[in-house]
Amino acid sequence: MSVWLQILDLAGAALVFVGAAICLLGVIGMLRLPDVLSRSHAATKPQTLGMLLVLAGVALRLRSGMDLATLALIGFFQLMTGPVAAHLVARSAYRTGQIDHGELLFDELDEQLTEEN
Amino acid sequence: MKRLLRLSFRNKDLPPFSCEFAGRRRRVLDLPLIAWLTLIWVLLWSSPNPANLLTGAIVAVAVCLAFPLPRVDLGLRLHPWGILMLAGYLLYDMYTSGVRVTRQIFVDHPHRAAVIAVPLRCRSDLMLAATAVAVSNVPGGSVVEVRRATATVFLHVLDADRPAVLDAARRSVWRLERLTVRAFGTADEIARVAAPSPPTAPDREADA
Numbered sequence: 001m002s003v004w005l006q007i008l009d010l011a012g013a014a015l016v017f018v019g020a021a022i023c024l025l026g027v028i029g030m031l032r033l034p035d036v037l038s039r040s041h042a043a044t045k046p047q048t049l050g051m052l053l054v055l056a057g058v059a060l061r062l063r064s065g066m067d068l069a070t071l072a073l074i075g076f077f078q079l080m081t082g083p084v085a086a087h088l089v090a091r092s093a094y095r096t097g098q099i100d101h102g103e104l105l106f107d108e109l110d111e112q113l114t115e116e117n
Numbered sequence: 118m119k120r121l122l123r124l125s126f127r128n129k130d131l132p133p134f135s136c137e138f139a140g141r142r143r144r145v146l147d148l149p150l151i152a153w154l155t156l157i158w159v160l161l162w163s164s165p166n167p168a169n170l171l172t173g174a175i176v177a178v179a180v181c182l183a184f185p186l187p188r189v190d191l192g193l194r195l196h197p198w199g200i201l202m203l204a205g206y207l208l209y210d211m212y213t214s215g216v217r218v219t220r221q222i223f224v225d226h227p228h229r230a231a232v233i234a235v236p237l238r239c240r241s242d243l244m245l246a247a248t249a250v251a252v253s254n255v256p257g258g259s260v261v262e263v264r265r266a267t268a269t270v271f272l273h274v275l276d277a278d279r280p281a282v283l284d285a286a287r288r289s290v291w292r293l294e295r296l297t298v299r300a301f302g303t304a305d306e307i308a309r310v311a312a313p314s315p316p317t318a319p320d321r322e323a324d325a
Contacts, residue, residue: 022215029222037273038230040259041218048254049215066163073160083253083260090261090273108234108271 008060015057022050035100036093044086051078147186151177193243199300203251206296210255210289221275231277232261235290237268239298239306245270247301248294255293258286 029042055071062068093099151174158173159165237248245268253260258272270290276282295310302310 022219025215025219025222029218032222035230037232037259037261038275041273041275042222044253044259045211045218046215049211052211066160066165069160070163073157079254080250083250086253087249087260087263090259094261104229104231104277106277107232 008063012057012060015053015060017057019050019053019055019057022046022053026050036098037090040086040090044082048078048082051075145185146178146181150186151181154180193301194303196300199296203296203300206293207251207254214255218275229278230273230275231283232271232273233258233277233283233286235270235272235287237270237290237294238310239294239302240268241302241306244294244298244302244306247297248290251293251297252290255289258290 023046026042026046029046030039033039033042052075055075059068059071062071154177155170155173158176159169162169162173237245239245239248242265245263245265249260249263249270252258252270252272258274260270261273262271263269264271272286272290274283274286298306298310
């Protein structure tokens with residue numbers, strides 16, 4: 001029995017480690033990518049995955065019903081709020097002209113915005 | 118005497134599952150919302166004892182009275198199988214998304230990004246928001262702008278100099294829309310996304 005518990009502990013530790021490593025990748029991406037919109041890719045996607053892996057690892061080590069529910073709640077809010085924050089950053093960056101339009105291959109949003117004005 | 122509390126099944130002009138406070142100002146409470154807030158409260162305290170349930174319900178009612186939400190027609194249906202499918206695809210997509218963004222981070226040649234418009238088939242606010250949230254969790258793009266009038270999502274796509282990537286981004290948005298609507302949508306919307314042909318894409322797709 002205790003062998004299984006040890007295996008669970010070990011798997012949990014591995015998940016936490018992998019999750020933290022993926023979050024680190026996101027940070028490296030923030031440093032390497034050139035502009036706001038590209039950086040928002042690196043800031044949201046690996047980070048969400050890493051966060052979920054850390055939560056799963058912690059869940060494997062805690063193993064009690066109520067703690068699992070709290071962890072699920074954390075994951076749910078992460079999934080709900082992360083995209084909203086990223087969208088707001090991207091939108092305000094775009095609207096305030098922080099985007100280098102020359103760098104973009106093409107831009108279908110700009111066409112629509114200029115058509116309206 | 119004026120009744121203080123009115124329940125929706127006695128009063129047809131209230132939305133379903135809600136009750137109305139006839140105080141100085143008229144306030145409509147949404148019972149599922151209160152149940153959900155109470156559940157969050159109990160989860161935050163991590164013990165489901167009666168005291169927590171009671172304080173949770175009180176806090177939820179107080180919050181709903183203090184910050185009334187505009188009345189929207191949600192059109193929310195829950196399809197358990199659809200939700201499972203959506204969760205499965207989201208997890209898988211999130212994994213591939215992490216791998217792809219990682220690869221893009223370490224690739225040395227500069228990639229050209231682009232902003233593309235993807236028209237959706239559903240017009241309801243809830244489906245639009247849910248699809249946008251789902252899309253920004255998966256590979257392909259991050260949402261820059263959502264246009265409600267035309268139900269169009271604008272995505273920022275890395276690696277846009279390869280037409281296959283753009284095509285894949287559009288396809289993945291439409292697939293996520295289908296999954297989202299099958300998880301939460303009404304029968305009418307499910308029928309709409311089941312239509313085989315994707316909506317007419319902008320001219321750009323022809324030459325891309």
